[in-house]
Amino acid sequence: MSERLIIRLPKQPESVLTLNGEPLVIGSDATSNIVVNDAGVMAQHAYLVKVADRWRVMSYDPTGELDFASQLTTALQLQNGSRFAIGPAKFEFASDPAPPDKRAEENQEPVLEDPEGAVAQLHQAMERIKAEMARVVIGQTDVVGQILVALFGRGHCLLVGTPGLAKTLMARTLAGSLELECKRIQFTPDLMPADITGTQVLEQDPETAERNFRFKHGPIFTNLLLADEINRTPPKTQAALLEAMQERRVTISGQGYDLPQPFFVIASQNPIEQEGTYPLPEAQLDRFMFCVKVDYPNAEDEERIIMETTQDASQDVDPVLSAAMLLSFQHLVRKTPVSRHVGAYATRLVRATRPDMPDAPDFIKNWVRWGAGPRAGQYLLLAAKSHALLRGRLNVSCDDVRAYALPVLRHRVLCNFAAASEGVDSDEIVRRLLTTVPEPDYAKGH
Numbered sequence: 001m002s003e004r005l006i007i008r009l010p011k012q013p014e015s016v017l018t019l020n021g022e023p024l025v026i027g028s029d030a031t032s033n034i035v036v037n038d039a040g041v042m043a044q045h046a047y048l049v050k051v052a053d054r055w056r057v058m059s060y061d062p063t064g065e066l067d068f069a070s071q072l073t074t075a076l077q078l079q080n081g082s083r084f085a086i087g088p089a090k091f092e093f094a095s096d097p098a099p100p101d102k103r104a105e106e107n108q109e110p111v112l113e114d115p116e117g118a119v120a121q122l123h124q125a126m127e128r129i130k131a132e133m134a135r136v137v138i139g140q141t142d143v144v145g146q147i148l149v150a151l152f153g154r155g156h157c158l159l160v161g162t163p164g165l166a167k168t169l170m171a172r173t174l175a176g177s178l179e180l181e182c183k184r185i186q187f188t189p190d191l192m193p194a195d196i197t198g199t200q201v202l203e204q205d206p207e208t209a210e211r212n213f214r215f216k217h218g219p220i221f222t223n224l225l226l227a228d229e230i231n232r233t234p235p236k237t238q239a240a241l242l243e244a245m246q247e248r249r250v251t252i253s254g255q256g257y258d259l260p261q262p263f264f265v266i267a268s269q270n271p272i273e274q275e276g277t278y279p280l281p282e283a284q285l286d287r288f289m290f291c292v293k294v295d296y297p298n299a300e301d302e303e304r305i306i307m308e309t310t311q312d313a314s315q316d317v318d319p320v321l322s323a324a325m326l327l328s329f330q331h332l333v334r335k336t337p338v339s340r341h342v343g344a345y346a347t348r349l350v351r352a353t354r355p356d357m358p359d360a361p362d363f364i365k366n367w368v369r370w371g372a373g374p375r376a377g378q379y380l381l382l383a384a385k386s387h388a389l390l391r392g393r394l395n396v397s398c399d400d401v402r403a404y405a406l407p408v409l410r411h412r413v414l415c416n417f418a419a420a421s422e423g424v425d426s427d428e429i430v431r432r433l434l435t436t437v438p439e440p441d442y443a444k445g446h
Contacts (some may be wrong), residue, residue: 003055005048006092007034019055024048026057026086027123038087045086048078056116057084060334078122081320082212083128114392115332122152122329123392125321132177132317135171138308144170146292146407147266153386154330155289155379156245156265158230158280158411165294167268171226178326179319180223181260187233192193193240196220197250200261214250220244223260224267224325227267231277238284241265252368255297262326282370282414289379290404292409294325338387338396345398345442346380349405355427361436372412379408398439406430 003019017024017034022031029043036045046066048057057260058065059074066073066083076084078093085091126148132142132203145171159167168184175182184195197217204211219225220241220286229236232380244250245265249258266287269280285291321329351357354371364371384400407429412428 003093003095003387005034006094008090008092009036010088016180019048019050021050023050031386033091036089038088038089041087041089044158056093058349064310070072077117077124079114079121079124082124100201117388118329118332119392119394122332122389125325126330126390126437128320129174129177132320133170133173136173136315136317137166138304140166140294140296143292143294146176146290146404148390149383149404150289150388151262151264152263152329152333152390153289153328153379153382154334155382156164156286156287156290157267158288159266159294160271160291161268161294162272162296163270165296167266167294168226168228171224171266173317175224176317178224179291180262180264180326182224182226182419183219183222184226185219186340187230187237189234191233191237193237194218196237196240197244197252198295200233200253213226213253215255215257217257221257221259223262223264225263225265227265229270230267231269233283235277238280240277242284242287262323262330285411286373286375288411289383290407292407293410333382333386333389336389336394336396338381340397341398341440342384343381345437346377346384346401348440349380349401349409349433352378352433353409361433363429363432367415367422368413369416370414371418372409376412377409380404383408402434409433 004018005017005024007015008016009015010200024047025044026032026034026046026048027044028036028037028038028041032044042061044058044060047059048055050056050175055078057066057076057078062074066076072189076082080093080095082093083091129148130141130144134141147157147370151174159170161167169182172182174180185191197220198216200213201216203214227241230241244259244263248263250258251257260343263338265288296302297361350372351363353366353368353376354360357371361372380401381396383404384396387400387403388396390395410426411428413429413431415424415426419425419429
């Protein structure tokens, strides 16, 4: 396997160093293998070493940090395409069979090796994706993080926010950073199901005059589908997404067609203007893993948005993962084990949302008309797994479950009139649940 380190120094041509397995020293001292002349670079700043068939770059001293995707670190495991910086010098690691400018595994799903290495690789990829998106999308870091957790958990996202908060831009930027095909559907009252899924078209052969039906694919045949203002189309058209989101296939004239993989839906909804809208039914809402609230940016981010987006310049994102690698990481999330303790806690949270349960808290019985179903528990565990792995951890804890209780449960807990009259919404109810429902205590038998 050919492994190379691409070196980019200021005012110097790009150079490529072929790695032969020997350790390399990076520093400002003339005896270093790679010399970086800069006052901020230590004499012996960092070194590259191959450990268990994997290259790592590590700092000699905790103060000699590496810049990886705008995050400072002292150790980094390298994979094909990994980039880091030391002072003004920028480095990129490349290894065959994928050359530096093209992925050889583009049409093949890679085989992830040991779990720890795969988790480290996933964590690095997430940091690079977030860094690429931050070049285009200013602020909204929490929203971007939730979208990534849902994507790697093989779920779908419903974004609720006013117009102009970069919901469409986030979807397109995410697709660019993951080498995914992205299509957008603007939902309107006159949109028909066939406009989404596709339809059979009658064609005539010009030579034989024979007529046959040919299926013309709709915009749903893509990797990332942006369903803009999904509540502006009638229920019949909204229902066209049901099978696609759950089964990842559509049925036209009795024949099934599989959708491209991966398949991820980001739907947007405007919470302000409700005239002429069709609220999503509970069955449709339940298909979304997360309901994400997109708020206004803070003052600092809004000033950056106004200043940077009114210039005659555009930001492009570099692809980080191929579709095949994304699928492999999605399988890794599903394969991650979860302890019985964490599973029992997620189950308790979901069951506590149901007012007809005898052990439901009093505020649930007073304010909730309908609670969450078993799919909420499934998504809670998947979100917890995805959250842990994206942060470089193989162990899933109850804290990971609590971190995503709001986006998983807020659209599955239906408030009654008493809650509305007292100004209580589902977010407040879920927050109360998190402080009320305890973790299982097996020592006490419960």
